[in-house]
Amino acid sequence: MIEPAAPTLQERLDRAARPGAGKSPLGPREDDCIGVRFIDLAEREDYHTYAELRQGALTIARALRAEGLRAGDRVALVLPTAPSFFHAFFGALYVGAIPVPLYPPVRLGRLDEYHERTATMVEAVQARLILTDKRIRRLLGPTVERCRPALGCLTVEGLARSAPRPQMSDPRHRPRSDELCFIQFSSGTVQAPKPICLTHAQVLFNASQILEALLTTCPERDGWVNAGVSWLPLYHDMGLVGCVLVALAHPGELTLIPPEIFVARPALWLRALSRYKGTISPAPNFAYSLCVERIKDGDLAGVDLSCWRMALNGAEPVTPRALERFVERFGSWGLPREALTPVYGLAEATLAVTFSPMSKPFRWRRFDRALLTEVGEAEVLGPEQPAAAGQALVSLGGPLPGFELTIVEEPADEEATAHGGRVLPEGHLGRVLVRGPSVMSGYFERPELTARALDDAGWLDTGDRGFLYGGELYLYGRAKDIIILRGRNIAPQDIEQTLDDLPGVRPGCCVAIAIPAEAHRGEELALLVERATRANPAADDELARAIVRRVSERSALIAKRVEILEPGTLPRTSSGKLRRGEARLLLMTGQLVPPKKVTTLRMAGELLRSAVAHGKAKRAKTGRREAKPSEKKT
Known part of the structure; x- marks a missing residue:
């Protein structure tokens, strides 16, 4: 357990800012200070030492204090991958406020949805301030x-201009x-x-465990120095905790690429790993597949990936195919x-719970699909058995030091918590529970949700289904996403992944759901599939038939309904994960429609609408301030 006197995130930044920390x-720097470099689309770098980032954060802290922000107040941060995020995040911490990173508006064809969701999140944490940059x-x-x-x-820019001089006030909260x-x-x-509350001790414990795993695998000796490279968004736990805060905990050098640039x-990403000798860089499964599909040999002239020792793959289901193709390609x-x-x-859990062994190649096994989906038992198929009968799953390793993991029986009601369920032996599929110092x-302010997720003994119901085999965790879908067809409990990812390499289908853009059957009581399989960006819409009928054939061949399931969708139609979370439940609801209510076309005229209209809305909000704020004296008199 972390001791009560463990340092806070502010103190970690203070330490990282010291010369020689x-x-x-790439070798010693003139000022003997390391920091973070930001890469743009032309691969130009903008380097900021931790000392400079700290100074920017203290400037914002003084301005926030002058604006009336108090210790304990929540601040919603809507910022890009840029120095401004560091200034705002740590500036809020320095005054004792609670930063709440939120995602910027990136899906411009769905701005109405963005405004509704973001306002709901701001209200959920009762934020007193939204802090952004002038562009957003x-x-x-x-x-x-x-x-x-x-x-x-x-805006961060405005606060930096209005901040009191350093000698006039010390904004730091301890x-x-x-x-x-x-x-x-x-x-x-x-x-x-849901708004997840994390303490300094919880965050630093998780970051320290990731760092320890790195240093155990890649000890810094004989000139070897670890460094991070990431394109993950800073509002996402893997980007913020797994990259920024792990780099601070070391401290080590970090190279950041905006996520929109990585997608383009x-x-x-790979060029930065080579150029800046990155040793650790995490990403979700889709990123490894995207690299295989989009990167050409000519893009990799002079690239050397031999320094990359921890290519962490998480945040979404990990597939054997993605891993094997990435290693083969690069x-x-x-x-x-x-x-x-x-x-x-x-x-x-803050972020990390299990790691597969880092000194060995990743491991995956093919389990008996029928036994797993119908009985809930994991049995490895022999080499003589047909591949189509197997379910390929990747080992996610064992718990990190300090964590415990157990599998319990699924509750009969999918809405019920799994706490108190019978503990299952190894090789039996059930609900995954975890416990540890960073849970x-x-x-925030949701005691009923907290009670459903956490029991009195500190066990967290993850909502994931999985089993232990050889002491290592294998996942098989989310409890609330499971499709039940003719007695089989099927993870939708197993169906969706069969289409990733089908010509005409946009990779990673398929949703498998169960819908009410027309001919009988019960449910049947429906597939919502986005057409590839350059595919011909006139060939949709042919594509739908090919989809039905592929799913039947690889999973022995019949899709009764296939909807071919425009690119960008499927609803996603802020981190890009598919929202299957929402997609099902939109389909059933006739509201599953493509995003609005982003045109110059439409963007001009959105900017005008935003300016008008800002004016209304400012007048309302002024009205509240003017009303205060009269309120006190009464």
Whole structure:
């Protein structure tokens, strides 16, 4: 357990800012200070030492104090991957406020949905301020008008200009390690995102376990220096905790690429790993597949991936195919097979829970599909048995030090908690429960949800289904996503993944759901599939038939309904995960429609609408201030 006197995140930044605190794999710097480099689309770097980031954070802290922000107040951060995020996040911490990272508006064709969701999250944590930059603020008007935070919507640039001089005030709050550090929202794949409360001790324990795993695998000796590279968004637990806070805990050098740039040019990720000698870089499963599909040999001239020792794969189901294809594709550029490291974690545990062995190649097994889906027992198929009868699953390893993991019987009611369920022996499929020092304190101001997730002994019901085999965790879907067809409990990912390499289908953009059957009582399989960006809509009927054939061949299931959708139609979480429950609801109510076309005229209209909304919110804020004296008199 972390001791009560463990340092806080602010103290970690203070330490990292000292000269000589860490090393760069590229050699000593003139000022002997390391930090974070930000890469743009042209691969130009903007380097900021931790000392400079700290100074920017203290400036914002003084400005926030002057604006009336108090210790314990929540601050919603809507910021890109840029120095401004560090200034705002740590600036809020320095004054004792609670930062709440939220995602910026990136799906411009779904801005109405964005404003509604973001305003709901701001209200859920009772944020007194939205802090953003001047570019994003131009689109946030409708969000601000809906939730109307007490201190309004301010920009990092504006606060930096208005901040009091350093000698006039010391804004720093001295928190205990058991105080609330920040609030991160769950991804919301099956429910609305939930506000997760994390203390300094919980966050630092998780970061220290990830760091320890890295240093055990790659000890820093004989000139070897570890460094991180990431394109993950900073509002996501894997990007913030797994990259930024792990780098601070070391401290080590970190290279950041905005996520939108990675999606546009995935080769920049591998090029940055090579150029800056990155040793650790996590990503979800889809990113490894995207690299295989989009990166050409010509993009990798001079690239050497031999330094990459921890290619963590988590945050969504890990597939054997993605791992094998990535190693096969990029092994020629020095990528070690053992670098691919499947992991398991969740926001309610801060981040990491299990790691597969990092000194060995990843492991996957093919289990008897019928036995697993009908009886709930895991039995490995022999090599003489047909591959079609098997369910390929990747080992996610064992718990990190300090964590416990157990599998219990699923409750009869899918809405019920699994706490108190019978503990299942190894090889039996059930609900995954975890316990450890970095498991959340609870959901902010949501005691009923907290009681459902956490029991009195500290066990967290993850909502995931899985089993232990050889002491290692194998996952098989989310409890609320499971499709039940003719007595079989099927994880939708098993169906969806069969279509990833089908021509005409947009990879990773398929949802398998159960819908009411027309010919009989019960449910039948429906597939919602986005057409590939360059595919011909006139061939949709042919594509639908090919989808039915593929699913039948690889999973022995018959899709009774196939909907071919425009790219971008399927609803997603802020981290890009598919929202299957919402997709089903939209389909059944006739509201599953493509996003609005993003045109210059439409964007001009959105900017005008936002400006009007900002004006309304500002007048309402002024009205509240003017009303205070009369309220006191009465």
